Amino acid sequence: MRRALKSFLIGGCAAVLAGGSFAYASGGSGGMSGGGAGGMNMPSASGPRYDPATEYAKAIAAMKANQYKDAARAAEHVTDAVPKNPDAWQLLGAAKAGASDWKGSRHAYEKAMKLTPDDVRVHAGLGLALANLKDPKAQAEADWLKSKAQACADTCPDAARLKAFTEEVESAMQGAPAGAPKPSAMLDRSLLFGGAKTGDAAYEQAVSLINERRYDEALASLAKAAETFGPHPDILTYQGYTWRKKGDYARAESYYRQALAIDPKHIGATEYYGELKAARGDIAGARVMLARLDKLCAYGCADAEELRRWIDAGGDPQKN
Structure with missing residues (x-):
């Protein structure tokens, strides 16, 4: 790696x-543009994001x-x-x-x-x-x-x-007898409510496992993190990366697309999605992702340079 x-x-x-909130959102700007009617979102497109x-x-x-x-x-x-x-x-x-x-x-x-x-x-x-x-x-x-x-x-x-x-x-x-607790609530309490520390620990463990190329174990840890935090773009990005390393490009793409739907400016997801496109031979698509990275990294970044290496190599540079 x-x-x-x-x-x-x-x-x-x-x-x-x-109760905090991240900067990303599922759509564009949630506020009203100050440039008059020309920059204003229409009611059909300006619902809650x-x-x-x-x-x-x-x-x-x-x-x-x-x-x-x-x-x-x-x-x-x-x-x-x-x-x-x-x-x-x-x-x-x-x-x-x-x-x-x-x-x-x-x-x-x-x-x-x-x-x-x-x-x-x-x-x-x-x-x-x-x-x-x-x-x-x-x-x-x-x-x-x-x-x-x-x-x-x-x-x-x-x-x-x-x-x-x-x-x-x-x-x-x-x-079930009258007055019995709702079984689904008990079921999910034991599985989903481990708390932030548990989720963070699972995520940190997953990153270590990925670095060790223990991909099946990494996916299990990422799943635990996802149970705690839900569809977080960082988790989704690493799920996509891990499936890509396992050779399941279709599943990897699904996770990258989810991450970018939540945070279109996510640098990691943009880079890895570009690498996936290059690995598939879609160099034109990889260049589109590189162009996005170049805008996101105004003064250059390692992620853009890495994707550029993939494009220049016509795919995974480590295989050439």
Whole structure:
């Protein structure tokens, strides 16, 4: 690797969870231009622009306070901003379930399922929603969880939660007793609410693992960070980088595009997306990303110079 990856996020995510706000947004300027009507945003294009990481933090805080409708409202802001982010849909599904909006929960988990079909949390959440809707398809989700639990045989890291998830879904299918706590809320409390320190530690560990080329372990750590902080562009950028190093260019591109949708001026995502384009042979596309970097780095930066090396080499310079 040409250089050690930088840990941009440490401390920053804690600020989000504490109520701070980053400078990036999902769209352009949120304010009104002072140059008269010619610079004014039209009403159709000047609605609220939400910071997905901040809204994700709001949703988690509301879940902690059992304010499920508020949590769902904030989570919907996240899914509107980054509709390809599975953690956002999973959180929305949990919030809708907490509010006993089982149809809404089912819809959110179905969206998450399309993005992460092997996520045990998503199968459990969808199973709970279907069970509470008296939908016989809940049995398929219970069977999927049970099969995974049996294959795990108490030896894999997911053993305990697979067993718990299976019991939750089967209990819901049988009809949970009146007054019982909402299972989806308990499910997500244990998985999503580790706090800023836990998320920062997972992110820092992921950066170290990437530098050691331990990519599968790095992805697992990045997933833990994402559960805490939601769709943060730094996390998304490194998820894209790691999938690219694993050779999955399509998945890498998805993460880069998510990061740039949140923060169009993110230098790391811009550089790495350009490198991905160069690796694919799309030199023209890489030059577009380089032009953006040259504007972002008015006085030059290592990121732009590195991407320029890739372009000059017609792809990965380390392979030539």
